[in-house]
Amino acid sequence: MTSKRVLICGSIAFDTIMVFEGKFKDQILPDQVHILNVAFLVPSLRKDWGGCAGNIAYSLKMLGGNPVPMAAVGHDSTGYQERLNKLGIDTSCLRVVADEYTAQAFITTDLDDNQITAFHPGAMSHSHLNTVEQAGDVALGIIAPDGRDGMIQHAEQFAQAGIPFIFDPGQGLPMFGKPELTRFLELATFAAVNDYEAKMLCERTGLSLEDIAAKLEALVVTRGAEGSWVYHQGQRHTIPCVKAEQIADPTGCGDAYRGGLLYGLTEGMGVVEAAKLASLMGSLKIACKGPQNYHFTRDEIASRFESAFGHKPW
Template identity: 45%
Template structure:
């Protein structure tokens, strides 16, 4: 494999609220907040940051291994991942635990309220890269997971010389300023949405621009407003790729990250890797759940050309079945 994905492995319980949260919350009464939402849809889906990212990387025809901890209820999920061709040998079962579960409720504006039960994920810090045959890893992503595990995985990547992407995500709230800075220092890329990076700036004093002092690239996702990629060479604004329909935003950020990883592996420009990431995310939002979107190599390339006016077949040798050399360093 060439990519190691660490992060949560979870079941998602996705609910649709056909209204707007803002209409049900009184700002002057938030100190006694007590609200209930009648939802119109409920689906149980495969989810988790690690598995979501790995799934979209698999669609982009990149070999991926997942490292994480799961509960005794994970057997069917593992079998499905293996059917997709995703390496699961570094996924460890914690017999007395349930797999982590996420409960996500989305309103008509795409705003989300999430509850997360960590379950077996709380044991992820027990895993070490050295426990598994992962010697051919070219790039790793440390995605939201048990906070202690994230810190340990960063240290191991640094110790073994594996380039890594640091994606603190929702765990930015639970990681200390010192732990965040440990992740930023030497990262190939730091990625987060604008809200998360705002929290990080408040906690560490490091703005996205200042993070370039310790990391090579910073990626800011902004939902419907697209994304921003900042490097030493400048700032690039990336538009969203047009969607045929917007069904569910859940998991779009993870699909986006798969595109960024693809771009880093093959040395694409920030603009091109951002556009690849944007299209990967768009495929996700057109379906319910985080691992229900599908496309072929030719479909992806055709739609990319339609959206951005650029032919990327030459930039996707792996998608076209041609030999290619990884250029990441």
């Protein structure tokens, strides 16, 4: 049986990860930052497929879901699109902007795990050219970090089409003030944020987490190693963090979590059970470097779920 189609509005991006085998603080003179001119030798470099829409789609597809990423990509996206096609992921809603590069993040990490990141949005800034209507029949959606105008318009379009969706502002949250965030919460069915974003969301809207949850079917707050909270029907459910085999790279863990959440919701698991599956997907991802380099079968995922929670997920 074919799984229900899930529209994933968000970014498609390339991630370039570099490691500086020293400490930034030893190279930057605090009293000379007004004439800063530094270069870091980075012997270690890795290029990854990334972007929230790509990462979420990867997680959802691994579970047997039917993701449809909707994003604006650049003239350099051919290889990424070919990869998605090989994975069996629908690429019909990827719009190529011919005179732009695909969004790209350049991340340099030092030995203290400090990071300096440069992000080029490129084609992502044109995400508003895509419309929810063009995706056709969709059971559920998610608005992940993307171009500002695109996020606003896609929320309105989901609501107008009567399609339930998750509001997942992520690192895009600072782009919005109280009016926009309040409107997102009015339109959304669910919201998913990490603990830092949750505090920012409360500060910017003037609402408590309980107030925000009351506007939604459920609010999910991820808390790293502390697990996650699911606010649902006036209760706060604590979802434990599934112990990972190792801690290799947190990049993309939130997206893996959201893939699990989307799968559970489309398969009728209920939001609390879906969050348990989401927690497992995050733990599987964190043990591998890169946001799309972990590989597990449905049977393997089901076995690990049973070990973690004492019952089978399906």
